[in-house]
Amino acid sequence: MKNFLDYMPQREPFLFVDRVIAVTDNDIKTEKKIKADEPFFAGHFPGRPIMPGVLICEAVFQSSSILMSKRAGTHSEDGRIPLITRISNVKLKRVVLPGDLMEVEVKLKEVVGQAVYMAGKVKVGEKIALTVEFSAMLVTETK
Numbered sequence: 001m002k003n004f005l006d007y008m009p010q011r012e013p014f015l016f017v018d019r020v021i022a023v024t025d026n027d028i029k030t031e032k033k034i035k036a037d038e039p040f041f042a043g044h045f046p047g048r049p050i051m052p053g054v055l056i057c058e059a060v061f062q063s064s065s066i067l068m069s070k071r072a073g074t075h076s077e078d079g080r081i082p083l084i085t086r087i088s089n090v091k092l093k094r095v096v097l098p099g100d101l102m103e104v105e106v107k108l109k110e111v112v113g114q115a116v117y118m119a120g121k122v123k124v125g126e127k128i129a130l131t132v133e134f135s136a137m138l139v140t141e142t143k
Contacts, residue, residue, distance in 0.1 A: 004030075007069035008062055009081045013039055016059035017104070020066060026108045028067040032059050036098035051096035056130045057087070060120030064106045064136060068116055071108075072138055079140055085115065086135040093128050100124045114138070 001020035008017070021029040034051055041049035065082035074080050096102060103123045110117040114137045122130040 001066075004066050006075045007066045009065070010062055014058075015062070016055065017062050017066070021103075023067060023070060025071055028063050028104075028106050030059075030063040030066070030104045032102045032104065034096055034098055034100045034102060038098070041098065049098050051100075053090070053092045053130065056092070056096055056102070056122055057090065057120075057132055059102055059104050060106060060122060060130070060132055061134070061136070063104045064116075064118050064120065064134070067106055067108065067118075068136060068138055074138065080138045082136050083139050084134055084136050087132065089131070089133045091131045093130065094124065096122075096124060096129050102129065109133075 001023055004017065004020045016032050017030045018033055019031045021031060040052060040055060044050060044052050061084055068082045069075065101124065104120065106118050106120045108116060108118055115135050116137065117135045120132045120134065121128060
């Protein structure tokens with residue numbers, strides 16, 4: 001999927017999806033190569049750069065926004081944006097370092113009304129770095 005940016009509101013320097021590998025109605029797989037010059041490494045932690053866990057979660061959430069928007073047939077300029085409404089069962093299992101390639105998988109578990117319940121997983125190589133369960137909704141932007 002080359003036009004994935006059409007389905008998400010985030011842009012550089014806060015973009016944690018480089019490429020969409022596969023997407024169906026119920027799941028998505030994306031990648032993000034973690035560069036040594038990522039802005040957050042300057043302060044987390046100087047001399048021993050480790051990607052913050054919350055930003056690993058953000059890669060999952062951004063991937064889910066592509067899935068949700070594609071399912072709904074909306075684009076980022078349509079005025080609806082995906083917002084996370086619940087985060088649970090976050091498990092950080094290994095650090096993500098400069099040079100790592102994060103493989104992100106998001107699976108849709110259930111749709112209840114406007115709420116979409118999903119599970120995400122991030123792998124580096126064959127090792128799981130993070131798992132998370134969450135829900136989100138597409139909402140109209142307020143100006």
